[in-house]
Amino acid sequence: MKIVHVASELYPYIKTGGLADAVAALAGVLADHDHEVSVFLPGYRAVVDHKDAAGAERKLRLRIEMGDQFLSGDVRVFSPRKNLKVYLICREEFFDRRAPYGNGERDFEDNSDRFIFFCKGVVETLRLADLQADVVHCHDWQAALLPLLLRESERRHRVTLALKTVFTIHNIAYQGLFPATTFARTNLPDELYHIDGLEYYSQVNYMKGGILFADRVTTVSPRYAREIQTPEFGCGLDGVAQTRADDIVGLLNGVDTAVWNPATDALLPATYSRADLRGKAVCRAELLKRGGFAPGFTGPVFGMICRFAEQKGVDLVLANKDFFLANDCRFVVLGAGDKRMEAEMRALATAAPDKVCLTAKLDEGMSHLIEAGSDFFVMPSLFEPCGLNQMYSQVYGTVPIVSRVGGLADTVADADEFPATGTGLMCEPNAASLRQALQRALGLFADRARYTAVQQRGMARDFSWEVAAAGYEQLYRESL
Numbered sequence: 450m451k452i453v454h455v456a457s458e459l460y461p462y463i464k465t466g467g468l469a470d471a472v473a474a475l476a477g478v479l480a481d482h483d484h485e486v487s488v489f490l491p492g493y494r495a496v497v498d499h500k501d502a503a504g505a506e507r508k509l510r511l512r513i514e515m516g517d518q519f520l521s522g523d524v525r526v527f528s529p530r531k532n533l534k535v536y537l538i539c540r541e542e543f544f545d546r547r548a549p550y551g552n553g554e555r556d557f558e559d560n561s562d563r564f565i566f567f568c569k570g571v572v573e574t575l576r577l578a579d580l581q582a583d584v585v586h587c588h589d590w591q592a593a594l595l596p597l598l599l600r601e602s603e604r605r606h607r608v609t610l611a612l613k614t615v616f617t618i619h620n621i622a623y624q625g626l627f628p629a630t631t632f633a634r635t636n637l638p639d640e641l642y643h644i645d646g647l648e649y650y651s652q653v654n655y656m657k658g659g660i661l662f663a664d665r666v667t668t669v670s671p672r673y674a675r676e677i678q679t680p681e682f683g684c685g686l687d688g689v690a691q692t693r694a695d696d697i698v699g700l701l702n703g704v705d706t707a708v709w710n711p712a713t714d715a716l717l718p719a720t721y722s723r724a725d726l727r728g729k730a731v732c733r734a735e736l737l738k739r740g741g742f743a744p745g746f747t748g749p750v751f752g753m754i755c756r757f758a759e760q761k762g763v764d765l766v767l768a769n770k771d772f773f774l775a776n777d778c779r780f781v782v783l784g785a786g787d788k789r790m791e792a793e794m795r796a797l798a799t800a801a802p803d804k805v806c807l808t809a810k811l812d813e814g815m816s817h818l819i820e821a822g823s824d825f826f827v828m829p830s831l832f833e834p835c836g837l838n839q840m841y842s843q844v845y846g847t848v849p850i851v852s853r854v855g856g857l858a859d860t861v862a863d864a865d866e867f868p869a870t871g872t873g874l875m876c877e878p879n880a881a882s883l884r885q886a887l888q889r890a891l892g893l894f895a896d897r898a899r900y901t902a903v904q905q906r907g908m909a910r911d912f913s914w915e916v917a918a919a920g921y922e923q924l925y926r927e928s929l
């Protein structure tokens with residue numbers, strides 16, 4: 450099949466979260482399966498400057514209609530591996546910036562224009578380069594206008610650009626919600642600014658467009674597919690999601706073993722496997738050193754890696770700070786984002802530098818070291834569409850402590866509830882329940898035989914992307 454992915458992030462070129470990992474892994478496996486795969490990305494500075502893009506071919510000049518203006522841009526293409534092409538939709542004014550969505554304090558004010566331009570750039574490229582896609586697969590709000598813009602362009606130009614469109618919701622909490630005046634910039638027919646179209650409480654909602662107008666809709670775990678149809682998790686789009694109930698399917702993400710495999714991980718001081726865990730002890734020692742802790746500590750080491758955002762349950766952890774102070778344990782945190790959360794976590798690390806350490810930046814190497822060197826991984830999300838770190842943890846022999854939501858509930862079983870099969874510890878998404886789970890972790894760690902059994906079961910699990918990719922292939926074929 451000719452499969453076109455459209456996303457705002459792609460590992461290793463540009464990443465703020467799991468979206469980058471998921472799109473890269475899926476595109477990679479589909480390319481391995483001999484599909485002809487293209488991924489469209491905005492031409493962010495980090496991507497244009499990446500060594501893989503050095504020889505990128507300048508494929509097309511673009512002239513994009515935005516309201517009553519025309520904006521120019523260009524398209525560059527490179528091929529990082531067989532069967533895979535990366536197309537960059539470039540316009541310096543929009544994408545030559547240090548970060549993709551904002552300056553750290555707030556979102557860029559022209560995000561509405563930036564991602565209309567991106568989607569229209571994709572449509573124009575499909576048309577002018579005559580790519581004849583079987584499936585155009587759009588990810589999250591940044592690509593959510595594409596199904597609609599694509600059909601509109603087909604109508605205007607009397608051509609077929611794609612046989613089917615698929616829209617994947619990686620996170621319904623980020624919708625691309627902009628003032629009503631944005632609508633004119635889409636050049637879509639007026640009747641689409643309507644309750645059955647892009648209008649949402651007198652604003653324009655990009656994600657709503659993806660959910661309503663793609664041929665098929667997916668989420669990144671089965672449980673999240675059901676959750677988004679409820680007021681508790683739908684972030685206001687539950688009613689919209691319900692209208693597509695028959696077309697929404699949840700397909701779990703996987704682990705990209707080319708990047709996340711303790712037996713081959715080049716970012717670790719030592720590699721290891723289920724049969725031989727000696728390397729894990731080396732990673733643990735290195736992690737204690739990097740955390741600035743005294744060597745030789747034998748108690749439990751807790752790790753945490755996440756964007757600091759409400760979603761990730763950072764506040765539930767902060768509400769339990771006395772747990773980390775009162776017990777003989779270590780806590781290594783890697784995360785940045787919300788400034789208040791960062792400050793509170795920083796205060797905890799400053800109050801107890803012998804026990805808690807915070808690295809407040811994006812650090813790929815440190816993220817691998819935490820997954821490998823910790824005994825437990827803390828991930829008490831309030832909601833979690835899929836979540837990748839709880840899977841990485843299991844593969845790395847680090848017992849995850851997760852809340853019973855979304856993809857976390859789909860990928861972890863509680864070791865007390867299921868003594869023969871459990872691979873982690875689960876809590877409800879509140880501080881008291883997290884406290885109990887942390888307490889249970891101490892008990893589990895003290896019982897070496899039981900801890901090892903839980904760890905071994907986690908390491909034996911198969912989270913390979915082959916399963917997920919097969920699910921997408923089947924979905925593409927069915928829809929075609």
Ligand code: ADP
Binds near residue numbers: 811812
């Ligand atoms: P989300 O996409 O909601 O942030 P996921 O669990 O799907 O959550 O994916 C998060 C990804 O981002 C993981 O690969 C994780 O290791 C990575 N990550 C998060 N914060 C950092 C950080 N500060 N440094 C390095 N990697 C990070």
Ligand code: GLC
Binds near residue numbers: 466467856
């Ligand atoms: C989103 C979700 C996360 C998911 C990732 C990749 O960022 O928050 O749960 O794992 O997308 O699909």
